[in-house]
Amino acid sequence: MNETDMSLWLVIFISILATYMWRFLGIVIASHMHPDGALSRWFACVAYAVLAGLVARMIILPEGALADAPLIDKLIALGIGFVVFFLVKRNTSAGTAAAFLSFAAITLWRYMLQA
Amino acid sequence: MIDKQPEINKSGNTDILPSVAYKLGARDAFGMPALVLFASMMGFGSLARESGINVWHAVVTTLGIWGLPGQIIMVEMLAVGAPIFAIALGVSAANARFLPMTLAITPYLKGWKTAWWRRMLFAQFITLTPWAMALQRFPAMAQAERIPYYTGFSIVCLTGAMIGTWLGHSLAGVLPRPLTLSLIFLSPAFFAMVFAGVRQRAGVMALACGALIGPTLHGWSVSWGIPVTGLLAGSFAFALDDLIRRYQNRGRP
Known part of the structure; x- marks a missing residue:
């Protein structure tokens, strides 16, 4: 194992700890929590809001791995996905597949235009 | 893990055994959920390789962090040569969602008498896909079925994710760019559909x-x-x- 390899393992190990810390904290707090309906409803709201914010950011903002894809492509694909989702009686798989295929088709089309 | 049958099926008139719940969870995961995790982790795997980390690093990252946004941040910050402290902070912030997620799901396990290390292990398996599924299915489920169901669901998802990471890492550079982009797009699209439900x-x-x-x-x-x-x-x-x-x-x- 060389030095870079070791420091990479260190980064990974610390990242894992930095992640697990939140889960650990959750389990510890929850086991001391009174079985209070309102409190856990609030936590569910916070969790949903965090996740929605995260997903919206992944889709809307031109950053990270999806930076190369124009916003309009992502929105069109997602729109088609939602339409199929509701047409097929709220079927998650159908909606996801439709969004994925639309996005793949648009991206491929752009790629071929460039080439 | 399941060594005896449940004494009482608390809320249920449905008499489902833990082993049945376990298989039910596995079956529910064996479809779109595992496929999405497989595909999006393929995206992660190929991104990881571009950042110069080897396949073992990538697979251990998937198993250990078990949350795509944090994993992506880690490899992206590695790629730009960020200091280790900044990486830890970035990953931690990206994964802070696990705190409210754990707090929201644990009350469903009230009365779950088990060793502390099993609780710690359960905490590691809290991640978006099984969590969202659990939040939808736990209320209608008997107490004794919840953990087996979650375990079965998670194991299938995790297996798919680890194979995906490995495959994505191996195929990095071979996969055409549009496909890599589409694989990465798959996970926000899937979550958007899950939330629409x-x-x-x-x-x-x-x-x-x-x-x-x-x-x-x-x-x-x-x-x-x-x-x-x-x-x-x-x-x-x-x-x-x-x-x-x-x-x-x-x-x-």
Whole structure:
């Protein structure tokens, strides 16, 4: 194992700890929590809001791995996905597949235009 | 892990054994959920290789962090040569969502008498896909079925994710760029559909507020925009739901 390899393992190990810390904290707090309906409803709201914010950011903002894809492509694909989702009686798989295929088709089309 | 049958099936007239619940969970995962994790982790795997980390690093990262946004942040920060402290902080902020997620799901396990290390192990398996599934299915499930169901579901997802990471790492550079992009797009698209299926009023409002505020707060802080979004939007949605609840219940004892 060389030095870079070791420091990479260190980064990974610390990242894992930095992640697990939140889960650990959750389990510890929850086991001391009174079985209070309102409190856990609030936590569910916070969790949903965090996740929605995260997903919206992944889709809307031109950053990270999806930076190369124009916003309009992502929105069109997602729109088609939602339409199929509701047409097929709220079927998650159908909606996801439709969004994925639309996005793949648009991206491929752009790629071929460039080439 | 399942060494005896449940003494009493608390809430259920459905007499499902843990082993059956375990298989049910595995079967529910064996489809779109595992496929999405497989595909999006393929995206992660190929990204990881571009950042110069080997296949073992990548697979251990998937198993250990078990949350795509944090994993992506880690390899992206590695690629730009960020200091280790900054990486830890970035990953931690990206994964702070696991705190409210754990707090929201654990009350369903009240009365779960088990060794502390099993609770710790359960905590490691809290991640978006099984969590969202559990939040939808746990209420209608008997106490004794929940953990086996979750375990079965998680094991299939994790297996798919690890194979995906390995395959993505191996195929990096071979996969055409449009396909890599599409694989990465798959996970936000899947989550958007999962969220579109949420029916409870409080959840719907929290999702809508979060989706609106999340990208806005990004300009304020890249790392802490999302956790703060959760706190603001989630609390607002909760308060609004509570207000409507009281309004509807007015006059009743």
